[in-house]
Amino acid sequence: MAIVVNSRFGFRYFGDIEKKIFHDLYNEKHDCRINSIISSNKGVRFEPDTEEQAIKEGYKKCELCLK
Numbered sequence: 001m002a003i004v005v006n007s008r009f010g011f012r013y014f015g016d017i018e019k020k021i022f023h024d025l026y027n028e029k030h031d032c033r034i035n036s037i038i039s040s041n042k043g044v045r046f047e048p049d050t051e052e053q054a055i056k057e058g059y060k061k062c063e064l065c066l067k
Helices: 034-039 051-056
Strands: 002-004 013-016 021-024 043-046
Touching: 013 034, 013 051, 021 051, 034 043
Parallel strands: none
Antiparallel strands: 002 043, 013 021, 013 043
């Protein structure tokens, strides 16, 4: 289940609701623009906090931090 967040702490995988892309916060790149996503209230975390859950919910991997 995707849960809207207003922080980047306490989880690893982070999704952009608008673009349906998810990121790995442990391997974040500058161009991922996580802070921008959070400040626009378009960020989610996944429960459970796994790549598989993000994909199950229809999100695609970020080409920068999840190669």
